[in-house]
Every structure is written in C-alpha cells, then in structure tokens.
Amino acid sequence: MSPLPLHAVAIGDGLTDPATQVLTKPQQAFAFGLVDEKQLAQAQALAQEAHDLALAQRYADAADKRSAMEDLVPLGARNLPEA
Structure with missing residues (x-):
C-alpha cells in the first residue's frame, strides 16, 4: 500500500x-x-x-461542570469560537 499524500489536517x-x-x-x-x-x-x-476537575483527571465531573457552565449561555449561541 502506498502512503496517503497528506499535507494537512483540520480539526x-x-x-x-x-x-x-x-x-x-x-x-x-x-x-x-x-x-x-x-x-x-x-x-x-x-x-x-x-x-480543576479535568486537571485532577475527574473527567466526568469536569464534563458535568462544563455543561452547567454552557447552560448559562442561551441555546443556539453555545458553539462559540475558541480563543
């Protein structure tokens, strides 16, 4: 199999x-x-x-807090661009 000619990746x-x-x-x-x-x-x-929870590797708890934080932002405006 020949290598894939990959020049970039976008996330x-x-x-x-x-x-x-x-x-x-x-x-x-x-x-x-x-x-x-x-x-x-x-x-x-x-x-x-x-x-702080993410740094403590308590990922489920961190995700819950992130969700609670995002619930304060009106629905439809939650997908903000990253800084």
Missing part, C-alpha cells in the same frame, strides 16, 4: 486542551453579549471548577 470545533479552553468560554460569552455580569461570574466559577 473542526475540536477540544485540543479542554482544561484550558473551558476557561475562555465565559469571557467570550460576555464579550458577545450572551450573558450579563452576574451570569459571567457564575460561568467563570463553573469553568474554574471544570478546569
């Missing part, structure tokens, strides 16, 4: 570093006007918990 909406990426979501949602200051504070706290 669409991929989580390459979820523990770090989760920390960017609340500020992005605020910058886009999707959450108010109170929701921003709540989202930042949940994102920090998700981050």
Whole structure:
C-alpha cells in the first residue's frame, strides 16, 4: 500500500486542551453579549471548577461542570469560537 499524500489536517470545533479552553468560554460569552455580569461570574466559577476537575483527571465531573457552565449561555449561541 502506498502512503496517503497528506499535507494537512483540520480539526473542526475540536477540544485540543479542554482544561484550558473551558476557561475562555465565559469571557467570550460576555464579550458577545450572551450573558450579563452576574451570569459571567457564575460561568467563570463553573469553568474554574471544570478546569480543576479535568486537571485532577475527574473527567466526568469536569464534563458535568462544563455543561452547567454552557447552560448559562442561551441555546443556539453555545458553539462559540475558541480563543
């Protein structure tokens, strides 16, 4: 079998570093006007918990916190571009 002539790879909406990426979501949602200051504070706290849980290799718990954080953002606006 001959090698595949691969020149590049694209990952669409991929989580390459979820523990770090989760920390960017609340500020992005605020910058886009999707959450108010109170929701921003709540989202930042949940994102920090998700981050800490992921670093502790408690991935299911981290995913639950990330979901709770994303629930603060209106449905349809949750797929924000990564920073």
